[in-house]
Amino acid sequence: MIIFGTRTSSIALAVISFLCGFCKVQAAQRIFKRVTKFTLFFIPLFPVSTRYFVTCVNCGGTTEINKQQVDHYQEFIDNQRIERDLDERLEAN
Numbered sequence: 001m002i003i004f005g006t007r008t009s010s011i012a013l014a015v016i017s018f019l020c021g022f023c024k025v026q027a028a029q030r031i032f033k034r035v036t037k038f039t040l041f042f043i044p045l046f047p048v049s050t051r052y053f054v055t056c057v058n059c060g061g062t063t064e065i066n067k068q069q070v071d072h073y074q075e076f077i078d079n080q081r082i083e084r085d086l087d088e089r090l091e092a093n
Contacts, residue, residue, distance in 0.1 A: 007044055008036045013052075016073055022061030030055045031065075031073055 013031045020027055032053045037044035052070045055062045 002040070003042065004038070004040050006036050006048065007039050008034060010034045013070065014073060014077055015057075016077060020056040020058060020061060021063065022056060023059035025056075025058050027056055027058035030057060031070060033070075 011033045013033055015028050015030050017026060017028050019025070020029065032055065034049075034051045034053060035047050036049040038046055038048050052065045052067060053062050054065055
């Protein structure tokens with residue numbers, strides 16, 4: 001007897017603040033990656049589906065987004081960190 005199926009896991013990628021499309025409030029938005037993997041004897045072998053979502057922490061509204069949008073958000077977050085680090089260094093001098 002062969003036991004097979006799928007398993008889905010969610011991974012939090014980042015938190016970013018912008019206007020929610022559901023509640024219209026400037027609030028933190030969590031970016032998630034949801035991966036569904038094929039399993040054989042309960043061992044995950046390979047991904048069969050990868051999807052990305054943004055969830056508002058204020059209202060819980062969830063929207064599916066694409067990989068390009070995730071990359072854009074990650075780039076924005078990285079730029080914010082660089083600017084903050086530069087500001088801190090300038091203030092220290």
